[in-house]
Amino acid sequence: MIHPIPFLLLAAVAVAAALGMLLSHNAVHSALYLVLNFITVAIFYLALNAPFIAMVQVTVYAGAIVVLFLFVIMLLGAERLRSPVDEVRGPERFHRYTAILLALVLVGVAAYLLFQGGVDMTGVDTTAGATLDASPQALGLALFQSYVFPFQVTGVLLLAAIAGVVIFGHTKKRGEDNA
Amino acid sequence: MPSAVNINWYIALSSILFTIGVLGVLLRRNAIILFMSVELMLNSANLLFVAFARHLGQLDGQVLVFFVITVAAAEVAVGLALIVAIFRTKKSINIDEINLLKG
Numbered sequence: 001m002i003h004p005i006p007f008l009l010l011a012a013v014a015v016a017a018a019l020g021m022l023l024s025h026n027a028v029h030s031a032l033y034l035v036l037n038f039i040t041v042a043i044f045y046l047a048l049n050a051p052f053i054a055m056v057q058v059t060v061y062a063g064a065i066v067v068l069f070l071f072v073i074m075l076l077g078a079e080r081l082r083s084p085v086d087e088v089r090g091p092e093r094f095h096r097y098t099a100i101l102l103a104l105v106l107v108g109v110a111a112y113l114l115f116q117g118g119v120d121m122t123g124v125d126t127t128a129g130a131t132l133d134a135s136p137q138a139l140g141l142a143l144f145q146s147y148v149f150p151f152q153v154t155g156v157l158l159l160a161a162i163a164g165v166v167i168f169g170h171t172k173k174r175g176e177d178n179a
Numbered sequence: 180m181p182s183a184v185n186i187n188w189y190i191a192l193s194s195i196l197f198t199i200g201v202l203g204v205l206l207r208r209n210a211i212i213l214f215m216s217v218e219l220m221l222n223s224a225n226l227l228f229v230a231f232a233r234h235l236g237q238l239d240g241q242v243l244v245f246f247v248i249t250v251a252a253a254e255v256a257v258g259l260a261l262i263v264a265i266f267r268t269k270k271s272i273n274i275d276e277i278n279l280l281k282g
Contacts, residue, residue: 099205110194129233161253168260
């Protein structure tokens with residue numbers, strides 16, 4: 001697999017980009033930090049012998065989805081809402097402390113499990129992954145041989161999404177019945 | 180420092196990214212940032228899928244990532260359409276002010 005030093009560098013970039021997305025005051029900056037995070041994860045995919053997934057990540061996530069986010073942010077002019085610092089105020093303030101506490105519990109449990117010894121490696125041939133054929137051809141064969149039914153269901157899901165977006169985006173004309 | 184990165188490193192990175200996503204959903208009140216945080220969580224799950232596919236030498240994890248990406252794209256499209264529809268009536272996308280089922 002990847003050498004520890006580039007792994008740690010990339011992981012630092014990924015975590016910093018995620019924190020930047022969480023903390024920035026401007027929604028456009030958040031979206032751009034998200035792009036940085038997606039591209040870093042795409043590099044991890046390349047290191048994990050998944051070149052096709054990496055390209056899909058860049059085109060679909062960093063391309064289409066973030067463009068959709070930016071489009072809506074700029075359509076609504078919502079790039080400067082209230083800053084994260086004074087977003088939660090008054091009696092709702094304790095939500096923030098509860099959220100941070102819950103997040104610390106989550107990361108603490110994950111760290112505890114890892115320091116317990118992590119994933120059991122016995123009986124797993126970890127060298128098989130390096131020679132695994134993950135070309136688009138192999139992925140397509142797996143998709144259309146073992147996963148045909150989920151693939152079809154995905155098509156129906158996308159159709160439902162298109163129908164939903166059209167219904168939500170439809171504006172009634174003036175004078176039309178408000179039923 | 181250990182000489183090679185193994186699956187546990189990816190589990191650690193993935194759980195940190197997932198936790199940041201959870202924090203985003205819990206802390207931020209801007210609905211668009213909320214959706215970005217959900218994307219971050221899905222992305223950390225994808226990273227773990229690919230890492231385990233590499234670890235176990237099987238392709239199924241990578242195929243599942245395709246389905247996750249498709250569901251994420253559909254979710255973002257519907258979610259952003261909802262946000263636009265809500266913004267039209269409420270003139271706000273602060274989720275604290277969206278507390279009625281009726282528009």
